[in-house]
Amino acid sequence: MRKALFLLIAALAPAQAFAANQVALDNNVFVERVTTDAAGKQRVLLEEPKVVVPGDRLVFVLNYRNAGAQPADKFVITNPMPSAVRFAGAGDTPPLVSVDGGKMWGQLADLTVPMADGTRRPAQPADVTHVRWAFQKPIPAGATGKLIFRGVVK
Amino acid sequence: MMKAPVGGAKHQLLRPSSSALLLCALALPMQAHAAGTVAGSTISNTASASFDNGAGTQTIDSNTVNLRVDELLDVTVASNNPSDVATTPAGTNQVLTFTVTNTGNGQEAFGLSTIANVGGDNYDPTITGIYIDNGDGIFDPATDTLYTAGSNDPVLNPDQSARIFVVATTPGTVADNDRGIVTLVAAAKTGTGAPGTTFAGQGQGGGDAVVGSTGADGQDNGAYKVSAATVTLVKSAVVVDPFGGSEPVPGATITYTITATVAGTGSVGGLAITDNIPADTSYVTGSITLGGAPLSDASDADAGDYNGTRIRVQLGTVAGGQTRTVTFKTKID
Numbered sequence: 232m233r234k235a236l237f238l239l240i241a242a243l244a245p246a247q248a249f250a251a252n253q254v255a256l257d258n259n260v261f262v263e264r265v266t267t268d269a270a271g272k273q274r275v276l277l278e279e280p281k282v283v284v285p286g287d288r289l290v291f292v293l294n295y296r297n298a299g300a301q302p303a304d305k306f307v308i309t310n311p312m313p314s315a316v317r318f319a320g321a322g323d324t325p326p327l328v329s330v331d332g333g334k335m336w337g338q339l340a341d342l343t344v345p346m347a348d349g350t351r352r353p354a355q356p357a358d359v360t361h362v363r364w365a366f367q368k369p370i371p372a373g374a375t376g377k378l379i380f381r382g383v384v385k
Numbered sequence: 386m387m388k389a390p391v392g393g394a395k396h397q398l399l400r401p402s403s404s405a406l407l408l409c410a411l412a413l414p415m416q417a418h419a420a421g422t423v424a425g426s427t428i429s430n431t432a433s434a435s436f437d438n439g440a441g442t443q444t445i446d447s448n449t450v451n452l453r454v455d456e457l458l459d460v461t462v463a464s465n466n467p468s469d470v471a472t473t474p475a476g477t478n479q480v481l482t483f484t485v486t487n488t489g490n491g492q493e494a495f496g497l498s499t500i501a502n503v504g505g506d507n508y509d510p511t512i513t514g515i516y517i518d519n520g521d522g523i524f525d526p527a528t529d530t531l532y533t534a535g536s537n538d539p540v541l542n543p544d545q546s547a548r549i550f551v552v553a554t555t556p557g558t559v560a561d562n563d564r565g566i567v568t569l570v571a572a573a574k575t576g577t578g579a580p581g582t583t584f585a586g587q588g589q590g591g592g593d594a595v596v597g598s599t600g601a602d603g604q605d606n607g608a609y610k611v612s613a614a615t616v617t618l619v620k621s622a623v624v625v626d627p628f629g630g631s632e633p634v635p636g637a638t639i640t641y642t643i644t645a646t647v648a649g650t651g652s653v654g655g656l657a658i659t660d661n662i663p664a665d666t667s668y669v670t671g672s673i674t675l676g677g678a679p680l681s682d683a684s685d686a687d688a689g690d691y692n693g694t695r696i697r698v699q700l701g702t703v704a705g706g707q708t709r710t711v712t713f714k715t716k717i718d
Contacts, residue, residue: 256434258447283428284457284595285421285490293432293447303436310432315422315454370436384454385422 253299254370256308263288283384289316293378295370302369308378309333309363315385318359322379327365330358423543424456424491425590456491456588458573459597462605465548469564469610473651475557479510480524481607483549485571487541489597491589493573494538499551500568503606507563510553510609515569518548526552538574551607561613561649561705572602614649614705616656637717639666645700645709652704658711661695665718672714673698 261277268274277290293310297303311333312318318328327336330344343351344358362380370376422428432447465482472479487493501509515532516524517539529550530537539547551567559565575594576584578601588594626637633639643658662668673680673689673696680689680698689698689711698711 253438254434254436254443254445256432256445256447258430258432258450260430260450260452280452282453282455282592284455284597286457286597289452291430295434297438299438301438303438305442306434306436308432308434310430313428313430315426315428316430384428 253297253301254303254306255294255296255298257294257296258310259292259294261290261292263290285384287384288319289382289384291380291382294375295378296375297370297372300372302371304369306366306370307363309361310380311361312359312382316382317385318356318362319381319383320356321362321381324364324378326362326378326380328354328359329361329363330354331360333361336361336363421457421490421543422454423590424454424489424588424594425592426454428452428454453590453592454490455592456493456575456590456594457489457597458491458493458575458577458584458594458601459487459489459599460493460495460571460573460601460603461486461488461599462569462571462603464569464605464607466607469608471612472555472565472609474555474559474611474613476555478513478526479553479555479609481551481553481567481569481609482524483551483569483605483607484546485539485541485549485569485603486546487543488599489573489601490543491594492540492542493575493589494540495547495571496534496538496574497532497549498534498570498572500570500604501553501565503566503568506566506608508556508559508565508611510555510565510567512551512553512567514552516550516552518550520548522548524550524552553609555609555611559611559613561611561615561651563611565609565611566606567608568604568606570602570604575601577601612649612651614647614651614653614703616653616703617646617648618658619644619646620660633717635717638669639715639717641713641715643711645703645711647703647705647707649705652702654702656700656703656709657697658700658709659695659697660713662715666715667718668696669714669716672712674712675700676710 262280262283264276264278266274266276293308328339329336330342339354342354344354345351364378429449429451431449433444435442435444463484465484470481485495497515499512501512516529517532519528541547549569551569575587578596580596580598580600582596584594620641620643623640624631624633624637626632626634645658647653668691670682675688675698680687682691684690696713700709
């Protein structure tokens with residue numbers, strides 16, 4: 232019911248606002264459930280969960296689409312890690328990550344984290360606070376794409 | 386599955402609520418434990434995209450996905466005794482120490498029980514009580530809480546531990562080096578079972594409770610080892626007659642040697658050797674020795690005394706593996 236209401240309001244929204252943001256970003260989270268069948272083979276199922284427990288492996292899927300008539304330049308997608316989720320790698324398109332709340336960005340292997348004694352240690356997946364994809368080329372009108380990263384419920 | 390409609394209006398509508406959710410998410414680390422995200426909390430994910438399609442840089446948010454974190458039921462039990470706890474035959478209030486830890490992510494009560502007839506040991510200790518430590522780590526029946534199943538089950542927060550004392554009596558029939566194993570079992574009161582078993586609506590925060598990898602119960606063994614000692618006395622006599630021979634004739638001197646041998650891993654306390662002077666013989670004054678050293682006949686600071694009818698040497702506590710040799714002399718009347 233609420234969803235229908237949202238759609239109604241969206242349809243009634245001013246036309247300019249619509250035209251200004253003709254890029255859509257759709258966010259889905261799946262949980263990997265591993266089941267073992269009678270033959271002892273493991274199957275990995277992706278389910279759309281409502282509830283999770285610590286240790287569950289999550290797959291974050293971001294679908295983007297440039298529905299406008301113009302190419303979208305300087306296209307950057309940023310996803311702050313939910314604090315209860317530990318980063319666990321990404322899909323075929325590796326993102327830049329930040330381990331300091333989005334101030335510095337880089338490959339995980341190149342980043343360090345300050346220690347209490349003033350020294351710095353190499354960053355771990357658990358340190359990741361944000362993931363980001365920054366596209367070098369404009370996204371042509373009508374183009375779509377999918378970005379994936381994984382996490383584990385702390 | 387939520388499909389985000391194309392266009393910004395929906396996202397603009399969502400923005401106030403999604404930023405509120407992000408604030409909630411930022412507050413989570415205060416509650417986060419090593420055991421996991423606290424049951425009942427919400428994981429919120431929102432991505433954003435920025436781009437320039439000729440009208441300047443614009444930013445849009447994605448839809449927000451909210452996941453509720455359910456309660457995971459997990460517990461571990463670990464013995465705190467690095468090696469067997471020494472006990473003695475018929476020893477009472479013999480204490481084994483365990484730590485019960487809530488490794489789940491919600492507050493949970495745990496039922497405790499013991500198994501004394503585990504097998505793989507020599508005897509079954511008699512459990513006399515389970516006590517919940519008052520926090521000092523030392524067993525004291527006056528200050529620690531006697532556990533009664535179902536009435537004062539320890540309630541533990543995520544990552545919290547309770548120290549548990551299992552108190553037992555050792556049967557009097559055990560032998561030296563016998564071992565007695567006791568298992569302490571802790572089980573989540575919400576329920577136990579195969580990992581993944583779900584108890585709908587029984588989790589903290591109103592969600593479900595899900596059995597974790599431990600099966601929501603845990604156990605560990607502690608063991609007692611009996612330390613006992615036995616005493617063996619061997620008495621011998623050597624006769625020396627006044628003529629240089631060894632005939633037991635009047636006037637001959639008899640030297641008695643009593644050897645006490647203590648065997649076993651324990652020790653004996655209050656060990657005393659007493660021997661009556663045989664009839665038709667007279668005690669030779671000042672003749673008691675212990676380990677070759679003379680002892681006085683008076684009942685005084687040294688270990689030996691003679692009271693007119695018997696000699697006595699009080700050896701006190703003697704550990705297993707040691708011997709004590711006492712000699713005294715009599716003359717045949």
